Amino acid sequence: MDFELSSEQLSVRDLCRDFARNEIAPKAAGFDETGEFPYAIVAGMGKLGLFAMRFSESLGGAGGDFLSYCLAIEEIARADASCAITLAAAVSLGIAPFVEFGTAAQQERWLPALLSGEKLWAFGLTEPEAGSDAGGTQSRASRTGAEWVINGRKAFITNAGTNISAGVTMTAVTGGSEGHKQISCFAVERGTPGYTQGPKYRKLGWHASDTRELLFDDVRVPADNLVGEEGGGLRQFLRILEGGRVGMAALSVGVAQACLDASIEYSTQRRQFGQAIAGFQATQFKLADMATQIEMARLLTHKAAWLFDHGGKPGVYASMAKLHASEVATACAGQAVQIHGGYGFMEDLPVARYYRDVKINEIGEGTSEVQRILIARHLIKRFEGA
Ligand SMILES: Cc1cc2nc3c(=O)[nH]c(=O)nc-3n(C[C@H](O)[C@H](O)[C@H](O)COP(=O)(O)OP(=O)(O)OC[C@H]3O[C@@H](n4cnc5c(N)ncnc54)[C@H](O)[C@@H]3O)c2cc1C
Known part of the structure; x- marks a missing residue:
């Protein structure tokens, strides 16, 4: 077993991290306030090749793996969930049906503009x-x-x-x-x-x-x-949703990581009772729990992505990753606001946005209840077949 990312995966992660930090993070609060669609960011993600990265070169993609795609989504989400879902929905839900089920004529007609990010x-x-x-x-x-x-x-x-x-x-x-x-x-x-x-x-x-x-x-x-x-539509869509759920898990890990980043920074600066609040064990335990939960969510997401890259069927792991990561992200956003106290309730700091942005991750692409149904069905089926 090898937990190291490859040099290609690390460069995708670092490229997306820089782009997210420099181009997205400074504008995210503004997008949130005005609801303006981030056209320039979408164009930038297109230039970086993020819409094409996980698809084969024979179709005009970049031939990258699913895990690299998850690393990209995580880094974009760390700066802004809206930009991340715009990318994830375009890739997992917009492009993938043509790649997996489209005819050659459909792929020729629609994929070029979608893979470049010129169209959604x-x-x-x-x-x-x-x-x-x-x-x-x-x-x-x-x-x-x-x-x-x-x-x-x-x-x-x-x-x-x-x-x-x-x-x-x-x-x-x-x-x-x-x-x-x-x-x-x-x-x-x-x-x-x-x-x-x-x-x-x-x-x-x-x-x-x-x-x-x-x-x-x-x-x-x-x-x-x-x-x-x-007549195969429902089966096809359910298959497409498997990939979508792994992407949503990566998006959740990104928001959860942003909550932890902000909480560490704030708690080491904010002073009460003559010391930084990070000095209180109550705060330290929150940070430790957040970091541990995020790492578990990331590992589960990477395992589901790895399964995609080794046989194409994450199956129940797509549901487990989406369920766990989205619930971890919601919990981390709650703890981040708590650590920020009253300032966490103000829109001047990003944690209020993280708190509002994250709830949908437990609903979109199949609710947490639906994921639990799918996981339980898988367990019972195995039991019945034993
Ligand atoms: C911002 C946003 C973006 C979205 N984007 C897309 C998109 O691009 N494409 C698309 O097709 N859809 C999209 N969706 C839809 C999303 O996938 C659905 O909202 C989701 O699947 C839940 O469906 P619902 O909202 O009708 O809730 P319902 O199905 O009505 O569920 C309501 C509640 O009942 C629970 N429930 C339902 N059935 C059961 C059951 N059998 N057992 C236990 N509990 C159950 C649910 O878990 C939930 O808690 C989006 C939704 C939002 C909010």
């Missing part, structure tokens, strides 16, 4: 009445000649409404019966008649990440826009 593509699974129960999809697509006609609504879709958003891969029911719906995936370009977006949601956190409702009213797409096999 969204992932439309969730609906107003179908969240955790993604199989409850109500959007429908019917075949008429050489086209599919799509009707429905998608809720909470990341990267759907920016000036560089190019479209969405969405699920829709294409047949079957209630309880046994046949679900398929379609690529729908923005600008297709009948495809409209709602206003930006007002959110607790991730203010600079673009999240919208999408509406489909008799939207006609060519038959060639079917992504993957007809």
Whole structure:
């Protein structure tokens, strides 16, 4: 067993750390306050090759490994969760469906602009009445000649409404019966008649990440826009979410690390009762617990990424990493605010933003409850099979 990162992985981490420190961190509070989408940062991440890094060179990617991608997400999230989710959603949810299930024609058509970060593509699974129960999809697509006609609504879709958003891969029911719906995936370009977006949601956190409702009213797409096999949509999306969850785990580790960084800095400077508050054992224990939990979350995330790089199936480890890292991040954000006292409640310091930004990590890409269901199902299946 080797816990050392390779020299390539270390250079990705250091490159992203420098970019995040110099280009993102100084602007993060401003993005949070105004909700302005970080176009220049996205362009910068594109120049660094972050959208392309984990995909094969034969498709125009950089041929990097999944672990390097996780290191990049962690470093970006350490500076700003909104920028990190913009990247993670674009890569894990926007690009990956074309890479894993797209036809050569679809890959040629859409991947170049997505891999460079010039355009963003969204992932439309969730609906107003179908969240955790993604199989409850109500959007429908019917075949008429050489086209599919799509009707429905998608809720909470990341990267759907920016000036560089190019479209969405969405699920829709294409047949079957209630309880046994046949679900398929379609690529729908923005600008297709009948495809409209709602206003930006007002959110607790991730203010600079673009999240919208999408509406489909008799939207006609060519038959060639079917992504993957007809009826295989749900299986495909669940597979895509595995990668997404490992990315979300890395994002959580990054925010948790930012909470620890800020807490160490503040507690060694803030003085009460004639000494730095880091001198009190109560503070030291908080720091020690945070550091230990973060390291556990990082190791679990790296193991899931390693499994991706050695066979492509992190399986239950994707759920474990996402569950553990997101809950650790929420706990660390709470402790960071506590260590900062009243100043932690003020928006002048970044920990208030971390506290607001982090909660969604326990909800998006499958809630903590859903991850526990998946992990338990895996355990019971193994028991039954023993
Ligand atoms: C900012 C943001 C960005 C998002 N981006 C995207 C995106 O890009 N694409 C996309 O498709 N979706 C996206 N989502 C949707 C996200 O994945 C869903 O919000 C999430 O899956 C939960 O679905 P829900 O909100 O409908 O909650 P619900 O499914 O209604 O869950 C509500 C509560 O009930 C619990 N619950 C539900 N079922 C069970 C059960 N069987 N057992 C125990 N507890 C249960 C849940 O764990 C949760 O606590 C985004 C959401 C947000 C907020």
